[in-house]
Amino acid sequence: MSPRGPSDDDAPRPGPADTPPGERAADPSRPISSGARDDLAGSARTAPGARDDLVDASPPTPLDPLAPGKREPSRPLARSVARPPSAVTPAARPESTAHAGADKSSTGAPQRPFASVARLPAPDSRPSDLSRIRMTRIGQRIVAAPRVPWWGRLESRVITALVCLGILCVGASAYLVALTVQYFEGIVGSATQKSDDAVALALPFYDGYVKARKETYRARLEAMARELELAAARGELAADDPAGLRELLHELLRREPDLVELQAQGSHSALAERRALLPEDEGARIWVVSGPVPLNMFPGTGLIDQGSLGAIFALDPALDRDYQSLGMIKRGLDYVTVDGNVVDRGELERAVYRAIGAASALVLMVAFIAGFLLARATTRKLSMLSDAMLRVAGGDLLARVPELGNDELGQLGAAFNGMLDELASAQRKLSYLQRVGAWQEMARRIAHEIKNPLTPIQLAAQQLREKDPGTDENFSRLLRSSVEIVEDEIESLRRMVTSFSRFAKVPEAQLEPTVVARILAEFERAYGHLTERESDVLEVIPAPPSLVILGDRQLLKQCLVNLVENAVLSQRQRGPVHVRVAARPAEGEPGFVELRVDDNGPGIEPERRERVFEPYESTRKEGTGLGLAIVKKVVLDHNGEVRVEDSELGGAAVVIRLPLHEPGG
């Protein structure tokens, strides 16, 4: 009987679950009925209607050395195979649940499965459901997961939501802007129309002003004509005196500042002007010709009976300039300048709409890209988290979530990884304790079965020696020799039985606050003789009194004894033994203490450092391979860990890491 390693558990088991996944998957037309469920369930069937969400698993294999109730929980997951897709709903993961059900069915007390349970499909499920299931290969196993269409993915949904939100916001903003533009365009258009109306109303006024002004000029000219006629009637102007007429005209010219020219026509023409002072061509004045009006200064004489008087008035051009400016303003009312270009207001309005549309499209595009990147960054984390969870659900407990950052998802991933680490650690611990427990039971039975016949055999041997008649010297010598051999073997078996019994009777740890320094001191006082030769050295370094653990002092001392014995036995044949026992706070791990046993022995190869703690694992001929197994069991009972590493003394160092006791903690 040899111990079986963990790999033995990976051996394929007979039963329906061993059908290759491909063959199962290639049989989608398999009807979903109770028969199919039987096929899935194997020999341990689930009663219809009772916990039908759990699928039974294959029966326990007869090669399993462990008791069914002590099977480690994660192994069944590692042996899972894919179920036919037609036998699961999209939410089901059949291979991850089959053995969870197996544990339940085989032990009677169901263990908590690591993966979610699979729900059997409704009886009317059709093979077309295959299109909704994605088969993912994880290592040697196939995991079924619901096939999510692209529009059903979280990434697509988030992007769609962001884009819709962006379209809504941008569209609403664009609509509001369009309304605003229309509103102000209406106001501006109304104002422009009013300006047009005002200009239209002003035009007749200018025309009327021109007419009135011209009538005024004509009235003034007529008044001047009457004044000349009156002067002639009073005798101030003689009919034969053209110079006098000219003088009178100049006098009128001097009196009227806006008069440019005054000309009398008739028998005596006369002209008075100041044209040189007021040049029209240079834009200084506007000359307005008025007249001619009738001028009859000497009625009855026949000299100037049909004369006339004409004049040119000078007008300030400012009025005309203002009027032209009004025309310019009128022409410019419908135009604006945009970036140096002159456009009419209608085109400007259309350009504004186009600009807003383009800006909205740009904003939307930016929002889409930003939303896409943001959603992708977020959903990628979720996808990685989901993938890791899916792999764990499929039994791959080594799966881990990659580094996801410092946000909530990153914390979730870290917590998930931490949980998996804890789970793996607990799983290893439980597996080890189960194995040790099995070996303890076996050792107890062996010890019991061997120990009982030893005494009768020894008594029988003693009787043989005592009943020797001594008649035949050769026979007596042969008898003594045989009896000695039997007794030696009996002694050897007794030592082995004792060792087995000690291993089988390792008591449960009684945990209580214990000072580590006291353990070391008691160990040194009681077991200092472990190194008997003068050249051997057992060095116990006193521990700080502040290190207190929750532990069993006797068992921990036994651990130290085992470790020191191992070190001494491994080195004794090679030379002087140097063993150092020390305790100190664990480096970088507050809340833990490390008990170290260093030796100068041959050391332990790295690949054997984990295996040395397995029962009956020893390289020494006289070793039973139980000492380190007892150490590890005791340490695990103390919620601690034990490992082997290189020692400063040149050999191996066994490090026991135990949690410190926190009063009230």
Added chain:
Amino acid sequence: MRRRALLLAGLSLPLLGASGLELLRNRRAKFEEVGDGVLMTVAMPELLPTRDVDAMASLESAFATTLVFEIVVYRAGHSVPVDQRSRVVKIQYNPWKERYVVNTSDPGRAPQIRYYTDRDEAIARATTLDRVRVGRVSALQRGPDAVYFATVVGQRNPIDRDLLAPQSGDEWDRGQGRDLSVFSRWVGIFVRATQSAEQTFAIKTVPGFYLVSS
């Protein structure tokens, strides 16, 4: 047969439509060689049509109407201008003197002013390029192999930026005004048709002319 005709008509419609996009109208012109100059006479009454009620109302309201002519001479088959000139004509009714004034300005020459009491005569004078110098003989080749033509782009009351209310540059250079300036430039990108004049009319002299060999 009818089907083929319909097909041809359908195919020719886009071509006919495309031909309507020609901006230059063909117009017969008269060219004379006087000394070293080539004089052109052509009428463009479409620039200020008497049936344009708004234009006539503006004219009779004593507002000045400005006509700008850009004259470019090309050699047939070439796209590089041989010569180009411009002429500005202002026509305005003077209510004080009750007559129309037509002021013709050529670059480098003194303006010519003519008065008309009849509106249509004044308009005809303003919209006709009468013996306008379009090029130098010494710059042209003689002979029927060197055919030239002229394009005339006439604008009535060109829209000048000075015509519009100036925008204060200080307000558009800082703070929110800077954003407005950016927005204005952004809108300017999407302005398709810029308004250059109240009315634009362009012609191409057909047939062309060539200088007779001496």
